[in-house]
Amino acid sequence: xxxxxxxxxxxxxxxxxxxxxxxxxxxxxxxxxxxVLGLLGPNGxxxxxxxxxxxxxxxxTSGTARVAGHDVVRRPREVRRRIGLVLGGDRGLYxxxxxxxxxSYWAALQGLDARTAARRTDxxxxxxxxxxxxxxxxxxxxxxxxxxxHLARALLGDPEVLIMDEPTNGMDPHSAAGFRTLVRELRDAxxxxxxxxxxxxxxxALCSHLALIDHGTILRQGAADTLLAEVSAxxxxxxxxxxxxxxxxxxxxxxxxxxxxxxxxxTVRPADAETLTRVLAVLVEARAEEISVAAPGLTEVYRSxxxxxEFVV
Amino acid sequence: xxxxxxxxxxxxxxxxxLLATLAVIPLYSLVFFTxxxxxxxESAATTVALTAFLMSLWSxxxxxxxxxxxxxxxxxxxxxSLLTPGRYLAALAVRVGTTTALGLPVxxxxxxxxxxxxGLPVRIAEPGLCLLVAALTALGVAxxxxxISGVMILVRGARALQNxxxxxxxxLAGLIVPIGVLPAPVRAVARCFFLAHGAQLLRDAAAGTAxxxxxxxxxxxxxxxxxxxxxxxxxxxxxxxxRTGEVALHx
Ligand SMILES: Nc1ncnc2c1ncn2[C@@H]1O[C@H](COP(=O)(O)OP(=O)(O)OP(=O)(O)O)[C@@H](O)[C@H]1O
Ligand SMILES: [Mg+2]
Numbered sequence: 001x002x003x004x005x006x007x008x009x010x011x012x013x014x015x016x017x018x019x020x021x022x023x024x025x026x027x028x029x030x031x032x033x034x035x036v037l038g039l040l041g042p043n044g045x046x047x048x049x050x051x052x053x054x055x056x057x058x059x060x061t062s063g064t065a066r067v068a069g070h071d072v073v074r075r076p077r078e079v080r081r082r083i084g085l086v087l088g089g090d091r092g093l094y095x096x097x098x099x100x101x102x103x104s105y106w107a108a109l110q111g112l113d114a115r116t117a118a119r120r121t122d123x124x125x126x127x128x129x130x131x132x133x134x135x136x137x138x139x140x141x142x143x144x145x146x147x148x149x150h151l152a153r154a155l156l157g158d159p160e161v162l163i164m165d166e167p168t169n170g171m172d173p174h175s176a177a178g179f180r181t182l183v184r185e186l187r188d189a190x191x192x193x194x195x196x197x198x199x200x201x202x203x204x205a206l207c208s209h210l211a212l213i214d215h216g217t218i219l220r221q222g223a224a225d226t227l228l229a230e231v232s233a234x235x236x237x238x239x240x241x242x243x244x245x246x247x248x249x250x251x252x253x254x255x256x257x258x259x260x261x262x263x264x265x266x267t268v269r270p271a272d273a274e275t276l277t278r279v280l281a282v283l284v285e286a287r288a289e290e291i292s293v294a295a296p297g298l299t300e301v302y303r304s305x306x307x308x309x310e311f312v313v
Numbered sequence: 314x315x316x317x318x319x320x321x322x323x324x325x326x327x328x329x330x331l332l333a334t335l336a337v338i339p340l341y342s343l344v345f346f347t348x349x350x351x352x353x354x355e356s357a358a359t360t361v362a363l364t365a366f367l368m369s370l371w372s373x374x375x376x377x378x379x380x381x382x383x384x385x386x387x388x389x390x391x392x393x394s395l396l397t398p399g400r401y402l403a404a405l406a407v408r409v410g411t412t413t414a415l416g417l418p419v420x421x422x423x424x425x426x427x428x429x430x431x432g433l434p435v436r437i438a439e440p441g442l443c444l445l446v447a448a449l450t451a452l453g454v455a456x457x458x459x460x461i462s463g464v465m466i467l468v469r470g471a472r473a474l475q476n477x478x479x480x481x482x483x484x485l486a487g488l489i490v491p492i493g494v495l496p497a498p499v500r501a502v503a504r505c506f507f508l509a510h511g512a513q514l515l516r517d518a519a520a521g522t523a524x525x526x527x528x529x530x531x532x533x534x535x536x537x538x539x540x541x542x543x544x545x546x547x548x549x550x551x552x553x554x555x556r557t558g559e560v561a562l563h564x
Contacts, residue, residue, distance in 0.1 A: 013558055057395055059556050080396050091389030094320070096327040101320060108316030109397045109404060137327075153393065 003068055003161055003192040004031035004054060010062035010216075011049050023049040024216040027063070031209065036183065036193040038207030038224075040200075040302055046216040047196045051165045054194065055085045068160045084154030088166030090146045095139030099130055099149050102138055106153045117156075124152040129178065144175035151182070162186060165196045180206055204298040212305045220305045227301050234296050234304065237268040237279055239288040246286035250279060264288070269300075317404035321411040335373060335415060341365055342423040346431045358433035359519050362423045364488050366447075367512055368479075369423075370416040370454050371486075375478045378412040378458035381405060382548070383465050391555075392562045398552050406459060406545060413455035420447055438521030445530065446518055450511035453537040459544035463551040466560060486512050507536035 009027040012020050024046045031037045039047050052058035054067055056076040064071060070078035093102050100121060107117035125131045128148040133141065138149060147167060154162060168176045176199075183193060183206055197203050203210065204224070211221040220227065242250075242264040251258045255271030256279065266288075270276040276293070283291050325332065342365035349361055382405060385391040394401040420443075427435040437443050461478065465471045483489050485499065486508035492500055503509045510533045517523035554560055 011558075055396065057392060057556065057562070058558050083396075085393060085396060087389070087392065089389070092393060094324065094388065094390060096324055097320065101323060105316055105320040105404075106393070108314070109394065109400045111397070111400060114316075 001033055002030045002066075003033050003035075004029065004037075004066070004194060006030075006050075006054075006063065006065040008063040009050070009053065009060050009065050011046075011053060011058065012061050022216050024053070024060070027213075027216075027218055029211060029218065029221065031192055031194060033192055034187055034190050035209050036187050036195060036207045037209045037211060038203040039194060039196040039211050039213060040198075040203060040298075040306075041213035042306060045213045047213060048165055049216075050213070051085075051163050051194070051196060055083055055163050056080055057085075081157070082160045084157060084159035084162045086147075086150050086154045086162065086164040086167045088147070088164075088169035090143050090170070093138045093146065093149055093153075096137060098135050098137055099125065099141070099152075100134040102149060103152055103156065107156050110157045112156065120156055120158075121152075124155055128152050128182070143170035144172055147171055147175070147179070151179070155186075159191065161192045161194070163194045166198065167195070168197065168199060168202060176202065200298040200302060210298070210301075212302065214306050220301075224298075228296065228298070230301075234269055234271075234300050235276055236294045236296070236300070237270065237276070237283070237291070238266070238294070239268075239283050239291040240265045241287070241289040242266045242283065243286050246282055246288065249282050253278060314403055314407045317407040318411045321408035325412060325415065332415075335369070335419060339365065339369060339419055339422045339426065341368065342426050343430075346427055346433060349433070350431060355433055358427050358431075359435045359437070360516055362427045362435050363420075363512070363515050363519060365423045366420045367450070367486065367488055367508065367515070368483060369419045370413070370451060371457075371482065371508065372479055373416045374409075374413050374454040374458040375461060375475060378409045378455065379461035379465065379475075381409050381412065381458075382462040382551075386466065386561075386563065389563065395552060395555060395562075398549075402545065402549055402552065405462075405548065406455075409458045409462065410452070410455045413451050413458060416454070417447060417451055437519045439518045439523065442518040442523060442526055442530075443515060446511055446514045446533065449530070449533050449537055450508065450515070453507040453511065453533075453540050456537065456541040456544040459541075459548050463544070463548040467551050467554070482506075482508065485509065488512060505536070507533060507540055510536060 006027050006029045009024055011024040012022050015021050027050060039050065041047055049058065053060050053065055053072060056072050056079050059073060066072070067079045068082035072079050094105070097105065103121040103124065104117060107121060112120065125134045128151060130145065130148055130152065133145065138146060141149070147170070151167065168179055171179060180202065187193060195206065207224050209222065210224050210227055212219045240263055247258065247260055247266055250256060250266065250268055253270070253275055256275055257269040259267040268279050270279045280291065342362065345361045345365055349355065349358060382391070385394060424435050424437070427433040485503050485506055487503065492503045492509060495503060510529070514523060514526065514529050514533060518526065551560070555562060
């Protein structure tokens with residue numbers, strides 16, 4: 001059963017001087033119960049706009065969206081009762097209040113009675129490893145801790161759908177790992193998750209499904225394994241101690257990308273299996289060291305789907 | 314919504330800037346009292362004290378309480394709050410009310426400054442009635458703060474107008490000169506202004522000349538109620554308009 005369902009969803013903004021900006025266009029998407037959908041795309045792709053529409057914070061200008069069985073435009077109250085929103089960044093909480101005071105206030109806003117609020121607050125502080133600092137002001141917290149308070153707030157209402165916009169932005173590796181464990185637990189308990197992230201490793205580790213979005217449209221979507229299988233032709237070969245001559249030969253192979261680093265390090269992306277064999281042969285012959293071949297990851301999927309933006313300085 | 318009041322009280326206690334306004338504004342009463350003594354108009358001491366109180370209450374609302382929503386926007390707390398717009402609105406009303414209520418002790422403060430600091434004959438004939446009127450007036454002022462906070466979100470650059478929201482309203486409330494000397498059209502507007510009623514009733518209650526105050530208190534309460542309703546409706550509209558994307562969630 002689809003928990004999140006959008007049909008040709010679109011949103012345009014009227015910017016200054018009447019210029020129209022299309023943030024989303026024709027987005028059709030389904031997320032089933034217990035799925036973790038990773039929303040990937042470059043800056044300005046429309047990810048936050050989509051999250052806002054699904055959480056009823058923004059109205060679409062075309063198309064429809066249903067979350068947990070309710071239309072986001074016509075039944076926003078029903079939707080709000082069933083979702084949790086996690087925003088990235090270190091804003092969004094009252095810095096002068098303690099973690100516990102923040103959660104109590106947000107619990108009251110969500111209409112929890114005092115007893116339930118206290119019970120859930122304690123439970124979440126414990127579960128998210130915040131119990132020891134629960135009485136400290138949030139403004140004294142590190143980013144990762146602030147993110148955990150954000151997550152605790154989103155979970156206060158025991159949501160069916162969790163919508164997260166760059167939740168691990170700024171978390172250290174340990175915190176991020178803890179976060180992933182928590183998301184897996186939630187998923188196993190049947191929570192549906194929509195996760196926006198720029199971290200390909202995180203997406204690969206967590207997401208059962210992926211949607212790649214750019215310029216407001218979905219370019220590719222599907223189960224993570226399927227998408228990964230599709231790009232399986234491109235593997236990444238790395239090696240060190242490659243003589244300049246050999247690197248020249250590699251660069252000359254048709255359709256092959258070669259990046260050169262210090263100490264004769266090279267990263268090669270051969271176009272197909274046949275070229276891969278030739279690349280390996282060249283490297284072995286040149287007595288290169290630490291030759292390794294990596295199966296394509298989400299980074300490759302991303303790079304093959306989303307066009308490269310040149311950095312404009 | 315005790316949670317909202319408690320939360321706001323903690324916020325205020327931990328934000329010295331919010332309290333500073335209340336500490337600074339009564340200083341105006343020093344100016345007023347000094348002028349009074351210099352011109353040998355000691356008999357007007359109570360009126361002057363009440364004027365200082367109402368002015369501080371009003372400016373506290375305009376400059377501090379009205380900032381609540383905009384502060385939420387700046388802190389990024391507005392966005393998650395809008396997931397529960399109804400309760401957020403109620404919480405805002407309570408929070409703005411809590412902040413405004415902090416202005417009430419200023420009444421005692423200015424009276425004490427007048428009596429102990431200047432030895433002036435400030436006196437309150439009917440303390441109970443005074444307190445009731447002061448509380449009602451504070452509620453009206455809180456409603457004004459709600460109204461302004463809505464407008465500040467909606468209109469870019471409304472902040473520049475904040476300053477203009479003090480003296481014209483003091484004039485309209487009869488705090489600077491008696492309403493009777495204002496031009497007729499302005500007088501008509503003043504008659505619908507809760508602060509003008511509150512101020513007059515407060516002065517009469519202090520002087521002990523507010524016989525049969527019942528209907529006047531009822532009128533004040535009605536004006537305040539209308540004002541509060543207006544403030545809530547405007548703010549609700551503003552919060553709803555955030556959804557259309559015309560108003561930025563972040564500042
Ligand atoms: N309120 C608004 N008014 C005008 N334009 C907007 C508004 N909100 C978003 N946009 C525009 O819509 C487009 C999509 O923005 P959005 O924030 O959804 O991107 P994003 O994918 O979340 O990017 P990022 O990775 O940087 O967070 C951008 O071009 C942005 O400038
Ligand atoms: Mg974004």
